[in-house]
Amino acid sequence: MFDPVCPSDLSPIRFADKWGGMVIRCLEGGPRRFSELRVPLRGITAKVLTQSLRTLERDGLISRTEMAGPIRHVEYELTALGRSMLAPMDVACAWTAEHWDELIDAREAAAS
Amino acid sequence: MFDPVCPSDLSPIRFADKWGGMVIRCLEGGPRRFSELRVPLRGITAKVLTQSLRTLERDGLISRTEMAGPIRHVEYELTALGRSMLAPMDVACAWTAEHWDELIDAREAAAS
């Protein structure tokens, strides 16, 4: 999960903050819990994920709902606005995938 | 120029760094000189513009050519890769324009 190809840090296109785009991708298939999100986003710390989620929530892209019950259960879900951003994200991913080689080449050429 | 609507810092979509998207927009109509770029990007300092240009160049999005002659004359121009990024940028701009009100509302609701 989160193969090195799509929203890598090499792409000049960014959605929200560093993890924002990937969080949105994780929510594409429906609501997810906090700990469920940590799995695919391997290596993200709780604090940074919280930060990213708060930003996305503030921008109206996701919603946070605390489920009732004895044990804690919080779910994050894309809002309509958040889902609408999947379209530009797809375009950005397609562009990055298509020009991946050129991006790599440019970086290598600049490093020399 | 650089009306508050398109690539404002309120949009969650970013191209390259803070000014990168706007620089690319400025180069859309053909090559421009350093000082020509500073006009529409009102308020940008020389250092920051240089920084942004270097990053875009490193990523292969623009090219820098020093013109011959007694007085200094440097031109920046979009590469093929840079021009290809206009498509995702248009999509991002359209998305931002379309959902501008929702973005504003979300921020206001979060501020309260």
Next chain:
DNA sequence: CCGGATCCACTTAGATACTG
């Protein structure tokens, strides 16, 4: 004209430890 050099404020990401 086109920057580089220096310094500074602010933000961001992350590591680590702790909590209702």
Next chain:
DNA sequence: CAGTATCTAAGTGGATCCGG
């Protein structure tokens, strides 16, 4: 389970002054 508190390191944007 779903975070918070604290600290640190690194990066980014900008102001100001200097230079070929």
